[in-house]
Amino acid sequence: MSDTLLTDRTRVVRHPERGAYDRETIHQILDAGFLCHVGFVSEGQPFVIPTGYGRKGEYLYIHGSAASRMLTNLAQGVQVCVTVTLLDGLVLARCAFSHSMNYRSVVVLGRAVLVDDPAEKLEALHVISDQIIPGRWAEVRQPSEQELKATSVLRLPLTEASAKIRTGPPKDSAADYALPIWAGVLPLRLTPGDPVRDSRFDGPPSQAPSQIPASVRSYNRGR
Amino acid sequence: MSDTLLTDRTRVVRHPERGAYDRETIHQILDAGFLCHVGFVSEGQPFVIPTGYGRKGEYLYIHGSAASRMLTNLAQGVQVCVTVTLLDGLVLARCAFSHSMNYRSVVVLGRAVLVDDPAEKLEALHVISDQIIPGRWAEVRQPSEQELKATSVLRLPLTEASAKIRTGPPKDSAADYALPIWAGVLPLRLTPGDPVRDSRFDGPPSQAPSQIPASVRSYNRGR
Numbered sequence: 001m002s003d004t005l006l007t008d009r010t011r012v013v014r015h016p017e018r019g020a021y022d023r024e025t026i027h028q029i030l031d032a033g034f035l036c037h038v039g040f041v042s043e044g045q046p047f048v049i050p051t052g053y054g055r056k057g058e059y060l061y062i063h064g065s066a067a068s069r070m071l072t073n074l075a076q077g078v079q080v081c082v083t084v085t086l087l088d089g090l091v092l093a094r095c096a097f098s099h100s101m102n103y104r105s106v107v108v109l110g111r112a113v114l115v116d117d118p119a120e121k122l123e124a125l126h127v128i129s130d131q132i133i134p135g136r137w138a139e140v141r142q143p144s145e146q147e148l149k150a151t152s153v154l155r156l157p158l159t160e161a162s163a164k165i166r167t168g169p170p171k172d173s174a175a176d177y178a179l180p181i182w183a184g185v186l187p188l189r190l191t192p193g194d195p196v197r198d199s200r201f202d203g204p205p206s207q208a209p210s211q212i213p214a215s216v217r218s219y220n221r222g223r
Numbered sequence: 224m225s226d227t228l229l230t231d232r233t234r235v236v237r238h239p240e241r242g243a244y245d246r247e248t249i250h251q252i253l254d255a256g257f258l259c260h261v262g263f264v265s266e267g268q269p270f271v272i273p274t275g276y277g278r279k280g281e282y283l284y285i286h287g288s289a290a291s292r293m294l295t296n297l298a299q300g301v302q303v304c305v306t307v308t309l310l311d312g313l314v315l316a317r318c319a320f321s322h323s324m325n326y327r328s329v330v331v332l333g334r335a336v337l338v339d340d341p342a343e344k345l346e347a348l349h350v351i352s353d354q355i356i357p358g359r360w361a362e363v364r365q366p367s368e369q370e371l372k373a374t375s376v377l378r379l380p381l382t383e384a385s386a387k388i389r390t391g392p393p394k395d396s397a398a399d400y401a402l403p404i405w406a407g408v409l410p411l412r413l414t415p416g417d418p419v420r421d422s423r424f425d426g427p428p429s430q431a432p433s434q435i436p437a438s439v440r441s442y443n444r445g446r
Contacts, residue, residue, distance in 0.1 A: 009268060035308070035310060035324075037260040037262075037271050037273075037306060037308070038271070039260075039262040039269035039270065039271035039304070040269055041264050041267070041269050044264070044302060045232060045302050045304070045332060046262035046263055046264050046269050046302060046303065046304045047262065047304050047330070047332075048260050048261070048262035048271050048304045048305070048306040048330065049306065049330070050260075050306065050308040050326070050328055052324070079267060079268050079269060080269065081262070081268070081269045081270050081271045082271070083260060083271040083272065083273065085258070085260070085273040087258060087413070089416075090355065090356055090442075092356070092359065092363075092439065093363070094363060094364055095363055095364035095365075095366070095370070096348065096352060096360060096363050096364065096365060096366050096370075097366050097367075097370040097373075097374070099352065099355075099359070099363075101258075101275070101355075103273070105273055107270070107271065107272070109268060109270075125319065129319060129322065132313065132322075132324075133313055133315070133409075136315065136322070137319060139404065139405075140315075140316070140317060140318055140319050140322075140404055141317055141318035141319065141399060141402060141404070142318075142319060143318070143319050143320050144320075147318070147319075147320040150320075151320070169419075169421040169423075170421055174425075176364060177423055177424060177425040177426075178424075178425040178426035179364060179426065180426060180430040180431065180432050181362065181363055181364070181432055182362075182420065182432040182434065182435060182436050182439070183420070183421045183432075184418055184419050184420040184421040184439075185418070185419045185421075186356075186415050186416070186418050186419075186439055186442060187415065187416035187417070187418075187419065188413050188414070188415055188416070188444075189413070189414055189416060190310070190411050190412070190413055190414075191411070191412055191413075191414040192409050192410065192411055193312075193409075193410035193411070193412060194410070195407055195408070195409050195410075196392075196407050196408045196409075196410065197405065197406070197407040198392040198393055198406040198407045198408075200392075200400055201400060201401075202397075202400040202401040203400075203401035203402065203403055207403040208403065209403050209404055209405040209406075211405065212405060213405050216315065216405070216407075216409055219313075219409055221411075
């Protein structure tokens with residue numbers, strides 16, 4: 001197994017000092033997110049579709065209905081690009097030109113294949129669920145055989161990828177540091193609000209769930 | 224000008240009830256975001272790259288260095304897909320299978336062209352800046368002629384697009400509503416933290432900027 005996921009196609013061209021290609025960095029970024037944008041080509045036209053994902057070892061898993069256009073295309077073994085972007089802040093410079101964003105992103109290239117084995121499929125769904133909201137899987141009804149059949153899971157090996165990271169304050173041109181203009185970083189973070197309980201409950205009133213479960217109560221994307 | 228941006232390629236196949244194709248809905252979603260994922264094809268391989276954008280009228284503008292691989296490819300007039308995703312919450316059902324997310328997303332297909340006219344380029348950068356952080360443009364040093372030349376701006380017409388929206392509580396299968404499992408929505412929102420001032424200032428101490436400017440102080444993605 002190669003130590004680097006760098007290829008000519010994943011080399012960061014713009015701001016090469018922000019690029020990283022080692023598994024540890026790439027895994028860390030992938031593990032901190034749960035929403036990716038999947039790119040694929042259909043009749044010459046690129047499509048970019050947001051979807052949830054999970055990582056386990058050297059694989060990314062994505063899922064969805066077997067009916068979706070995206071999965072139908074992907075399952076044919078076409079080349080895909082899966083991009084994960086974590087936005088960490090706005091970088092506010094003294095001049096318009098030097099404004100930027102702080103972010104961690106990963107681009108994975110490869111061919112996704114359909115997961116056929118029911119045990120691997122179930123495990124992949126567990127991985128995706130845990131990535132989106134850790135602990136929720138254990139709190140809910142597990143998938144039936146019929147539900148499993150209605151779900152497609154795709155597996156993409158992490159063999160060709162890059163990370164790109166920007167951190168820190170703005171980088172202004174030398175003269176601009178004398179301008180009396182406030183500059184710095186405005187951090188941004190995906191933050192949970194108050195959980196909204198679904199009021200419908202058809203069981204006996206004495207069994208109505210009243211406690212917000214741990215997975216929801218302790219939800220935190222700051223990993 | 225067509226009232227709808229629906230085409231065979233932008234029709235929402237999976238969960239068609241979530242699709243919308245009218246300009247108003249599509250504009251509203253685009254105006255609430257500022258980060259897009261641009262998909263393009265290079266030598267048969269799709270690439271998906273995150274970048275800032277702005278909307279003005281019936282155009283999307285994206286920008287970056289003239290050196291970037293993405294812009295070099297786009298400027299040749301290749302087909303692109305620009306996707307904007309606003310994540311509004313996690314939809315927590317009684318069973319693993321019915322979990323979902325609340326979101327608003329837009330997919331735009333088309334050909335992006337380079338903006339050559341300096342006045343349109345400057346205006347496009349203003350639009351992009353205002354979309355990322357309203358009011359900041361007026362607080363900072365404007366681009367020099369040299370900086371403008373070093374920036375590429377691309378324009379993509381809004382002629383073929385779709386919106387996809389999910390809102391509301393989970394939709395469980397009938398029997399599951401009797402399960403004593405907490406279900407509902409965990410809202411998510413991109414929230415600013417405390418601004419971090421860049422401590423470097425090379426001007427006279429009496430002119431050091433001490434006030435956090437209005438654009439930063441009142442930043443709010445809840446539009």
